[in-house]
Amino acid sequence: MPSSKPPSSPDSPDSPDNPDQPGRPDQPGSPDQPGRPTPPEAPELIWLRPERTGRGPRPAHSRDSIAAAAIGIADAEGLDAVSMRRVAAALGAGTMSLYNYVPKKEHLLDLMLDAAVAEYRFPAEPSGDVRADLADLAHQQLAIFRRHPWLPGLVLSRPGIGPNALRYTDHFLAVTAATGLPGGTRMEAMAMFNGFLCQFAQYEQTAAAGAKWQAEMVGYLTQAAMSGQYPHLAQAFATAGRPADPARVFDRSLDRVILAVLTPPGE
Amino acid sequence: MPSSKPPSSPDSPDSPDNPDQPGRPDQPGSPDQPGRPTPPEAPELIWLRPERTGRGPRPAHSRDSIAAAAIGIADAEGLDAVSMRRVAAALGAGTMSLYNYVPKKEHLLDLMLDAAVAEYRFPAEPSGDVRADLADLAHQQLAIFRRHPWLPGLVLSRPGIGPNALRYTDHFLAVTAATGLPGGTRMEAMAMFNGFLCQFAQYEQTAAAGAKWQAEMVGYLTQAAMSGQYPHLAQAFATAGRPADPARVFDRSLDRVILAVLTPPGE
DNA sequence: GAGCTTCTACGTACGCTGTACCTAGAGAAG
DNA sequence: CTTCTCTAGGTACAGCGTACGTAGAAGCTC
DSSP, X not given: OOOOOOTTOOOOTTOSOOOOOOOOOOOSSOOOOTTOSSOSOOOSSGGGSOSOOSOSSOOSOOHHHHHHHHHHHHHHHOGGGOOHHHHHHHHTOOGGGGGGTOSSHXXXXXXXXHHHHTTOOOOSSOOSOHHHHHHHHHHHHHHHHHHOTTHHHHHHHXXXXXXXXXXXXXXXXXXXXXXXXXXXXXXXXXXXXXXXXXXXXXXXXXXXHOHHHHHHHHHHHHHHHHTSSOHHHHHHHHHOOSOOOHHHHHHHHHHHHHHHHHSOSOO | OOOOOOOOOOOOOOOSOOOSOTTOOOSTTSOOOTTOSSOSOXXXXXXXXXXXXXXXXXXXXXXXXXXXXXXXXXXXXXXXXXXXXXXXXXHTOOGGGGGGTOSSHXXXXXXXXXXXXXXXXXXXXXXXXXXXXXXXHHHHHHHHHHHOTTHHHHHHHOOOOOHHHHHHHHHHHHHHGGGOOOHHHHHHHHHHHHHHHHHHHHHHHHHXXXXXXXXXXXXXXXXXXXXXSOHHHHHHHHHOOSOOOHHHHHHHHHHHHHHHHHSOSOO
């Protein structure tokens, strides 16, 4: 139904023939009398709302194009610059028209998130080497996070699971199937895996963003270490060598995460 | 994420008579003549600003009382309810007076974060059982997160390190000293440990918050599983037993995290 | 076709946000 | 004493999310 969205197509403003199937029968909610003025109950989850109902004029935009516009703004100016007005203006639409596509701004963020997740390229089949497959997944994810610096924060703050996130989940489950671990355990492992990557990417960004911030942080930490109030911190500082190569830190930490993922939970 | 945005100063509306400061050197950072009205450079990190300089009237509030007021609001009504106006009103102060204590709202969040971290109760010395100490730390942290539902999101979104966070760090380093791992590795391990706890607490909350959300999610996932597009997800669903006890899930996942923490990184 | 219904587009307006800027006045330093 | 720095707090502004209402297009049923 939804995507199979090649990311190479930036945005086709109106694909003239978009034979989508509106055939979704109805909400499984409360069977209402016909002719009720209020729709029974719109789902909160945007993925449960059909993109198009088939009545009335054809929408001038699509979820994909809206997400692409928002992502463009976020990539260029940060997530804070993504406002309903900005996105609508980027689409050439009136501000309030956006609310025909997206009931709340949160849902716009959900669209952005899932559109970004569409950038993964999964192999058709797991290679058989679980560690290698997970490492590949991790490096892809890090690359996507670097392309979209706002993404880690979004992933960490929202529980959204769109169609593309489901594809990611499915792939992760496929890759880890060989471990023999039960499905629930592998889902928990995925959450850990994901969380680690988000945090690492976020750390990377804050470190890279401000030289001033970094300098202040170093000053603050050394001052704290010298104060004598934090002896173990001081000792860690004293024994630390050079700042360590970030790529090495990533691979090292990733190894540990993968280890945790692959270990059977039974004590 | 948010900052790094130059003020841009589009236009000062109209200052009819603004006689002083004709040659305002504008951005700080330029070495000024002595006796210049602008202070040389205020640090961005709030912990590097002295709480009190000793001149002028005594402030009517303290960082602690401000943080306590903000935390009270956040606990009762969520982090979104914490606005400068609300906090100032809770203190019985004018809105703009708050800016004498906190240069930006971000720093108010930093104060809140560190005040919440102050709730830890660390033993004077590590017990010698690293796993047990870490498990205790984790359970304390989870309890704090449950007391302050807004905290995990803050911790995940801000790199702030206040004095109490330093105390936490020091304790973690003390506990893990027995592993013999180098300081840098233990810091990375702490980040993983922390991140896991934040994410778990956050998941716990979103799951507990909305029965409707949960119901929709289950419907969405089962529908996705039945669609045939996500075979491994479907299989995981099919083989899953009952929803599993959350406390068990926590302890199980915690075990894996601790395992990852304690494992030497060298392959 | 007519007529009804349902959708889209979008302007206006409201309450809220963070905060720049300014005026008073308190109190320590010289 | 004077002088200077600090604090308290009001006013104002640009921008936010979005509730609400109107106008008209497009599909369904007859």
